[in-house]
C-alpha cells in the first residue's frame with residue numbers, strides 16, 4: 001500500500017510540475033488550478049474507495065482524476081485541447097471526467113457538484129447498490145447555498161455519501177477568517193445531523209485508514225459522513241506560479257506545510273531502490289503523456305456542434 005500511495009502522489013506532483021513548465025508556451029489551452037501541496041487528500045481518500053464508488057470534484061481536479069484512476073494521457077490531451085482528451089478537448093483542466101473509473105465530473109462553478117454527488121447517492125440508494133459517493137469541494141464551496149441544501153437532503157435520506165471539504169484556508173485570495181462569521185465548517189455539517197471530523201495536516205496514511213473505516217459504515221447504511229481536511233495550496237490560485245508577492249499570505253505560513261510534504265514523507269518510507277524505480281517509471285509516464293498530448297490531433301471543426309448543450 002505504501003508504494004501504491006507514493007506512486008499516486010508522485011504521479012500527480014510530477015505531472016502538475018510538468019504542466020507548470022509547459023504552461024508559458026501556450027500549448028495548454030485552459031486555465032490550470034494546480035493541486036500541488038493538496039494531492040494527499042484525493043490520494044488518501046481514493047485509495048480506500050472501490051472502482052464502482054464514484055467521486056465528484058472541482059476545477060482543482062487534477063489530483064482527484066488521477067487518484068481515482070483516470071488515464072494520464074487523456075488528461076494531458078484534454079489540457080492541450082486535443083481530440084484525444086477525456087472530454088475530446090472541450091472541457092479543459094476544469095472539467096475532467098472519466099466515468100469508467102468513477103470520476104464523474106468537475107465544474108468551474110463553485111459548489112455545483114455537491115448537489116450532483118447527492119443526486120448520484122440518491123440513485124445508488126434507490127437501486128439498492130452498496131457503492132458510495134465521495135464529494136470533494138473547497139472551503140469556499142461550503143459557503144454556497146447548494147452546500148446547505150445538499151447536506152440537508154443527504155442527511156434526511158440517509159444517503160451513502162462522504163463529503164470531503166478540502167480546506168486550504170483560502171477562496172482565491174480571501175482567507176476563511178475574512179469570509180466566515182464562524183469559521184467552523186464541521187459545525188455546519190453537524191447542524192444537519194451529519195457526523196463530521198476535522199483532519200489536520202492532510203496526512204495521507206491517516207486519510208486512507210479513516211476513509212476505509214467510514215466507507216464501511218456508509219456502505220452498511222450508516223448515512224452521510226463529513227471530513228474537513230486541512231491542507232495547503234502551494235502555488236497561486238490559478239496558474240503555474242507562486243504568489244507570495246501578492247501579500248494575502250506569507251511564505252512563513254506555507255513553510256510548515258512544505259516541510260510536512262506528503263510526497264517526500266511517503267518517499268522516505270520506501271527503500272531507496274524502490275523509490276527510485278517508481279520515480280523513473282513515473283517520469284517516463286509523464287513524458288509519454290505530454291508527447292501524446294502534443295502529437296494528438298485537434299478536434300474537427302464539426303465537433304463544435306456535438307455534445308454541446
Ligand SMILES: Cc1ncc(C[n+]2csc(CCOP(=O)(O)OP(=O)(O)O)c2C)c(N)n1
Pocket residue numbers: 060108109110111137138139140141142168170171172237
Ligand atoms: C458560483 C461561483 N462563484 C464564484 C466563482 C469564482 N471563484 C472561482 S474559484 C473561487 C474560490 C473557491 O474557493 P474554494 O472553494 O475554497 O476552492 P479552492 O480554489 O481553494 O480549491 C471562486 C470564488 C465561481 N467560479 N463560481
Ligand SMILES: [Mg+2]
Pocket residue numbers: 138139140166167168169170171172
Ligand atoms: Mg479553498
